[in-house]
Amino acid sequence: MDNTISRNVQNIEISGIRKFFNKVINYPNAISLTLGQPDFNVPDKIKKAMIEAINENKTTYTSNAGIVELREGISNYLKTQNINYDKDEICITVGGSEGLMDVFAALLNPSDKILIPTPAYPAYESCVKLIGGEIINYSLNSDFSINFEELKSLISKEKPKAIVVSYPCNPTGAILSREDNNKLHEIIKDNEIVAITDEMYSSLCFEDQYYSIAQFDDIRDKVIAVGGFSKMFSMTGLRIGYVCAVEGFMNAIMKVHQYNVSCAPSIVQWAACEGFKSCMEDVEYMRKEFIKRRDYLYNRFIKMGFESNVPMGAFYMFPSIKKFNMKSDEFCERLLKEAGVAVVPGSAFGVGGEGHMRISYAYSMEQLKEASDRIESFVKNLK
Numbered sequence: 001m002d003n004t005i006s007r008n009v010q011n012i013e014i015s016g017i018r019k020f021f022n023k024v025i026n027y028p029n030a031i032s033l034t035l036g037q038p039d040f041n042v043p044d045k046i047k048k049a050m051i052e053a054i055n056e057n058k059t060t061y062t063s064n065a066g067i068v069e070l071r072e073g074i075s076n077y078l079k080t081q082n083i084n085y086d087k088d089e090i091c092i093t094v095g096g097s098e099g100l101m102d103v104f105a106a107l108l109n110p111s112d113k114i115l116i117p118t119p120a121y122p123a124y125e126s127c128v129k130l131i132g133g134e135i136i137n138y139s140l141n142s143d144f145s146i147n148f149e150e151l152k153s154l155i156s157k158e159k160p161k162a163i164v165v166s167y168p169c170n171p172t173g174a175i176l177s178r179e180d181n182n183k184l185h186e187i188i189k190d191n192e193i194v195a196i197t198d199e200m201y202s203s204l205c206f207e208d209q210y211y212s213i214a215q216f217d218d219i220r221d222k223v224i225a226v227g228g229f230s231k232m233f234s235m236t237g238l239r240i241g242y243v244c245a246v247e248g249f250m251n252a253i254m255k256v257h258q259y260n261v262s263c264a265p266s267i268v269q270w271a272a273c274e275g276f277k278s279c280m281e282d283v284e285y286m287r288k289e290f291i292k293r294r295d296y297l298y299n300r301f302i303k304m305g306f307e308s309n310v311p312m313g314a315f316y317m318f319p320s321i322k323k324f325n326m327k328s329d330e331f332c333e334r335l336l337k338e339a340g341v342a343v344v345p346g347s348a349f350g351v352g353g354e355g356h357m358r359i360s361y362a363y364s365m366e367q368l369k370e371a372s373d374r375i376e377s378f379v380k381n382l383k
Contacts, residue, residue, distance in 0.1 A: 012126040016348025017358075023336060030340040031363075031371045036170060036315065038234040038362045040289075043282040046233055049274035053267040062263045064254060066092025066242075070269050073276035074227075074242055081202060083214045083225065085244040091257055092264040096200045096228035096241035101127050102260065103196055103224050103243060106252040107162055108133040115154060115163040117146070118352030119318070121170045121198070125350065136160055139352055143309050144174035144318070148183050155191050162194040165213055168201040171349045171358040172318040173294075173311025181211040188219050194249075195223045200241075201314040203232040203283050206291050214244070221246050224253075231314075232283055233275045240268045290315045293361040293368055300372040304379055315362045318346065322355040324382055332357055339378035341371045 021034040053059070065071065071087035078085055093099040100123060108114060110132035116124045118137040125135050136158050138151050154160070165184065167176035176184075188195050195213050202210060214225040228241030241264075243253055294311050301308055301319050308319035321331045328345035335357075336342050346356030361368055 008130050008132055012129050015122050017122065017344050020332065020342055020344050024342045027336060027340055030336060030342050031367055031374070032342040033359050033361070033363055033371055034342050034344050036231070036360055036362060037236045038231060038286060038315070039364055040234045040286050042234055042238070043275065043279040045278045046235070046271045046275050050267050050271035053270040058266055058270055060266060062266050062269060064258045064263055065090070066264055067269050067273065070273040073273055077276055078244070081210050081212065081215070083212060084217060085225070089244055089246060089250055091243045091250060091254060092269055093241045093243055093257060094261050094264050095230060095239040096198070096226050097123060098257070098261060099226040099228070099241045099243040100124070100198070102253050102256040103226060104128055104131055104133065105256045106249070107194060113158050113160040115151070115160045117164065117166065119171055119346060119349035119356070120164070120166055122348060122350070124164050137350065137352070144169060144172040145177065145180055146184065148187070152187065155187065155193060160193060162196055164196050164198065166198040167212070168205055168313025170201065170314055171316050171344070171346070171353065172309070173314050173316045174309065175205055175207060175312040176211045178209070178211050181213060181215070184213050185216045185219065188213065188222050193222065197223060197225050199225050199227040201231055202227060204287055204290060204315060205313045206287070206294070207312055221248065224249055229272050229275065233272065233279060234286065235272070238268045238271070240264055240272050290361065293365060296365065297359065297361050297368055297372065304376050315360060317359045317361065318356050319359070320355055321357055328354055328357055335375065335378055339374040341374050
C-alpha cells in the first residue's frame with residue numbers, strides 16, 4: 001500500500017490539534033480547550049438568510065468567483081481596514097483552508113522554497129508538503145513578533161518564492177504592530193518575493209488600529225490575502241472564505257479553485273452577504289466577549305506562575321511550560337489524564353512551538369473557570 005500512496009501525502013501527519021481533540025472522547029468528564037471554534041451561535045439573521053436562499057431556490061452553481069453581492073461586501077469591509085481590493089480581485093472559497101491550498105497550488109512548483117513562521121497554524125506546512133514545495137522556517141521573537149534580522153538573512157541566502165504571514169496569529173494571539181508592518185513592507189518591496197497573508201482573525205483584533213501587509217498599495221502585485229467568516233460570524237461548519245489578489249495572481253488561483261470545487265456553496269454565500277448587512281454588531285459583541293475571556297484567563301495563568309504574552313487578537317493563549325521540564329506532548333497528556341483538561345501541545349505548531357501549550361478561549365466563561373481551577377491544582381501537585 002505504501003508504494004501506492006503519494007509520497008507527498010505520506011510526508012504529512014494528521015493535525016496535532018485534531019489529535020488532542022479526538023483524545024477527549026476517552027475522558028467523558030474532561031474540559032476541551034482545543035478547537036478554534038467560537039461557542040457563539042451563528043447570528044439569527046444569517047441563519048434566516050440561508051433558509052430564505054433555500055426557499056428561493058438559490059441552490060444552483062454561482063460563478064466560479066462567487067456572487068457579486070458578497071464580493072462587493074468583502075471589498076467594502078476590507079476598505080474599513082485600509083485594504084483595497086475590488087470585487088473582481090476577490091474569489092469566494094470553501095473556507096480559508098481551500099483558499100490557502102489554492103494559493104499554494106497556484107504559486108509553487110515542486111521544490112520551490114517558501115518561508116513559513118514557527119510556531120504557526122500547521123496547515124501551512126502540510127499544504128506546502130502536499131504540493132512538494134520546500135519549507136524554510138523563520139523564527140519569531142519571544143513576544144512572537146517577526147525576527148527581522150533572521151528573515152533578511154534567510155531571504156538573501158535561500159531566495160524563497162513566497163512568505164506566509166499570519167496576524168492575528170494562531171496559536172500565539174500576537175498581532176502585527178505598525179513598526180513591524182512597515183519593516184515587512186520594506187522587505188517585500190525590496191525583494192522578489194510574494195507575501196501570503198492569512199487574515200482569518202482580522203475581525204478579532206483587540207487593538208483599535210489593525211495593521212496588515214495588504215494595506216500597502218505599492219506592493220499589491222506582491223501580496224495575496226486570505227480571509228473568511230468562520231471566526232467573524234461563528235460559521236466554522238458552513239465553510240466560507242475568500243482570497244484577494246491582483247489579476248495576474250487571481251487568474252492562476254481561479255484555475256485551481258475552478259477545478260477543485262467549482263464554486264463555494266451558494267446558500268452560504270448569500271448568508272455571509274447578509275452578515276455584512278445586518279450582523280456587524282454581533283461581530284463586535286463577540287470581540288468584546290473574547291477580550292473579557294482573554295483578560296480572565298491571562299490573569300489566572302499569571303497568578304499560577306505561568307509566563308505568557310498578552311494575546312492581542314484571535315482567541316488563543318500560548319503560555320510557556322518550559323519551567324516544568326517536560327516536552328509539550330508529555331505535559332498536555334498528563335494534564336488531560338490527571339486533571340481532565342485538554343489543550344494542544346505547542347509542538348503541534350512546529351519546532352518553534354515546543355515548550356508551550358495552546359489554549360483556546362473560544363469557550364464559555366464557566367468552562368474557562370473550571371478548566372483554570374483544574375490546571376491550578378495540577379501544577380501545584382507538580383511542584
